[in-house]
Structure formats: C-alpha cells, structure tokens
Amino acid sequence: MDKKKAETIRSWEIVFPNDANPQQTMFGGKLMGIMDKTAGIAASRYSKRIAVTASTEAMDFINPVQVGDRIQTTARVVWVGKTSMVVKVDVVAENPLSGERKPCTSAHFNFVAVDKNNHPTKVPPLLVETKEEKQEYRIAEIIKQQAMERKKQIKETESSYKRKIKK
Ligand SMILES: CC(C)(COP(=O)(O)OP(=O)(O)OC[C@H]1O[C@@H](n2cnc3c(N)ncnc32)[C@H](O)[C@@H]1OP(=O)(O)O)[C@@H](O)C(=O)NCCC(=O)NCCS
Numbered sequence: 001m002d003k004k005k006a007e008t009i010r011s012w013e014i015v016f017p018n019d020a021n022p023q024q025t026m027f028g029g030k031l032m033g034i035m036d037k038t039a040g041i042a043a044s045r046y047s048k049r050i051a052v053t054a055s056t057e058a059m060d061f062i063n064p065v066q067v068g069d070r071i072q073t074t075a076r077v078v079w080v081g082k083t084s085m086v087v088k089v090d091v092v093a094e095n096p097l098s099g100e101r102k103p104c105t106s107a108h109f110n111f112v113a114v115d116k117n118n119h120p121t122k123v124p125p126l127l128v129e130t131k132e133e134k135q136e137y138r139i140a141e142i143i144k145q146q147a148m149e150r151k152k153q154i155k156e157t158e159s160s161y162k163r164k165i166k167k
Pocket of ligand 1 (some may be wrong): 052
C-alpha cells in the first residue's frame, strides 16, 4: 500500500441550552461525543473503511464553553499501525459577538478499521512530512504504546486476581 496524507476534518456546532450542565456551561459528555464523531469521520475517510472507537485518551478541559458559543472541532489521523489509527482532536470555542476564540480541549482517540465482519482490517501507511506532523506522530506513538501496555497490564492483573479468587 502507498503512503497516504491525512486530511484535516473540521466541524462546527452551536451550543444550545440543552447542551449545558447545571452550571450553564457545556456538558463535557456532549463535547466528547462531538469529538468522537469528528474523529470517526477522520479515521474512516483516511482508511476508506468503517472505523470503530477502540479507546480514548486523557482529556483536559481547559476553558468552559458557554451556551451560545460556536465550537470548531478539528480532527486528523496522526499515527497509524497495521489496522489502528490515532486521531488528534482539538476543540476551540468562539464567542459569536466578539469573535474571541478560546481553546477548550484536545485529546487523542484510538480507532480500528474493521471489515464487514467487524474484524480489524489493514489501513494505508501514513505519509508524515512536516516538522509538526513528525512531532504529532511521535507523541501519538507514545500514547498508543501506553494504551496497549495499560490494556495488557489490566488483563494480567484481572487474570491473576481471578486465579487467587478460585484458590
Ligand atoms: C477495537 C476492536 C476492533 C479491537 O479488536 P481486537 O480483536 O481486540 O483487536 P486486536 O487485538 O486484533 O488488535 C487490532 C488492532 O487494534 C488495536 N487495539 C486493540 N485494542 C485497542 C485499545 N484498547 N486501544 C487502542 N488500540 C487498540 C491494536 O493495537 C491493533 O492495532 P494494529 O493492527 O495497528 O497493530 C474490538 O475490541 C471492538 O470491536 N471493540 C468495540 C468497538 C466499538 O464498538 N466501539 C464503539 C463503542 S460504542
């Protein structure tokens, strides 16, 4: 398979009152859903396959989003394995009157391309050219390695506790 450049996917939303939490700022879970959806579009457009969310990484909410703000979500595949992709997602809130833009959150999402039987299927290798792309690739690689190590350690701990309980 030839190396492929990843495109940046951009989506816009307006924050309505029913998107808010009891503090009248945007509910974090709603924002996570938008991020997951935009990341999924980036992953499936890149792989030309159905892409499922395998796991999500740490998400820090930097600034609250106000009701009435516009939010712009950008997503791009920044690392790929054999069948998996790491998508970096950034969210910026924009005040509709002043136009002031504030970063809200950034996170990495792990996606896996699947075939019609939901089995992982190959994705094209990623073309990484610019300094920024190389930096994002390396950061995503660290995140992906840690995700797999975490999964392995949790599995091992669960099975060791299961063995202890049986005894
Ligand atoms: C994600 C899923 C396809 C992985 O299937 P699996 O049989 O465990 O996958 P494998 O162990 O063969 O690994 C396949 C790839 O997935 C990656 N992967 C598996 N679990 C992962 C996780 N928790 N985080 C990140 N990547 C993961 C592996 O690193 C591997 O990548 P590679 O091919 O690039 O090396 C499977 O667990 C699944 O279908 N989960 C449900 C997904 C879903 O429904 N999401 C929406 C939630 S509502």
